[in-house]
Amino acid sequence: MGTEKESKSNFFGIHTKKKDYIIRRCTTDDLEGVIEVNERELPEDYPYFFYKSILDNYSDSFLVACERDNLEKIIGYVMWRIERTPSINSLKLVNKGHLVSIAVSEAWRRKGIATALLKKSMPEIKKQDISEYVLEVRVSNYPAINLYKRLGYKIQTIKKAYYRDGENAYYMVRKTKI
Numbered sequence: 001m002g003t004e005k006e007s008k009s010n011f012f013g014i015h016t017k018k019k020d021y022i023i024r025r026c027t028t029d030d031l032e033g034v035i036e037v038n039e040r041e042l043p044e045d046y047p048y049f050f051y052k053s054i055l056d057n058y059s060d061s062f063l064v065a066c067e068r069d070n071l072e073k074i075i076g077y078v079m080w081r082i083e084r085t086p087s088i089n090s091l092k093l094v095n096k097g098h099l100v101s102i103a104v105s106e107a108w109r110r111k112g113i114a115t116a117l118l119k120k121s122m123p124e125i126k127k128q129d130i131s132e133y134v135l136e137v138r139v140s141n142y143p144a145i146n147l148y149k150r151l152g153y154k155i156q157t158i159k160k161a162y163y164r165d166g167e168n169a170y171y172m173v174r175k176t177k178i
């Protein structure tokens with residue numbers, strides 16, 4: 001099953017010929033592959049309807065990485081949503097782009113795939129009039145913390161026992177205008 005949105009230019013800048021992967025928009029047909037990557041690579045699982053609702057509501061910033069030679073083979077994904085929270089200085093509600101989840105299959109890591117997924121998806125979620133990009137990451141997750149720091153994210157605070165197993169999270173933030 002496909003939605004109307006899925007028919008629009010799904011391919012996101014085919015990379016240089018050297019790359020053996022491409023980044024493109026996620027479709028409903030990809031969700032199974034996305035869930036597979038998530039369940040293999042991250043302890044946080046979500047029900048199918050959660051992925052589907054992110055896809056329905058934020059399809060432009062829900063991207064997948066797939067093998068160049070097998071476009072149906074999902075090897076990474078990124079998904080965002082918008083959250084509306086009071087700004088620090090006033091009671092005014094502001095939009096923030098919240099990174100819901102990102103993962104890359106182990107065999108495909110350190111090839112710049114997560115960087116590419118973030119660099120392609122951030123301008124898309126920014127179109128929703130956000131003031132900043134925000135995310136939580138396990139304090140022990142050095143690969144991800146390094147990745148985010150390289151893209152300009154800074155640790156703003158620690159969320160105690162944020163994860164079900166009791167681990168703390170860093171709350172990392174990047175202003176949209178830097």
Ligand SMILES: CC(C)(COP(=O)(O)OP(=O)(O)OC[C@H]1O[C@@H](n2cnc3c(N)ncnc32)[C@H](O)[C@@H]1OP(=O)(O)O)[C@@H](O)C(=O)NCCC(=O)NCCS
Binds near residue numbers: 142148150
């Ligand atoms: C975090 C993750 C998404 C990174 O994916 P990736 O495609 O390997 O990342 P990139 O190749 O774009 O790496 C970009 C930079 O991030 C940092 N980084 C990535 N993996 C790292 C590692 N294992 N150790 C240290 N730094 C790392 C490096 O600075 C790297 O740049 P470099 O390769 O030039 O040194 C991947 O390790 C993953 O899927 N982990 C499991 C899921 C997860 O933790 N998701 C984040 C939840 S908040």
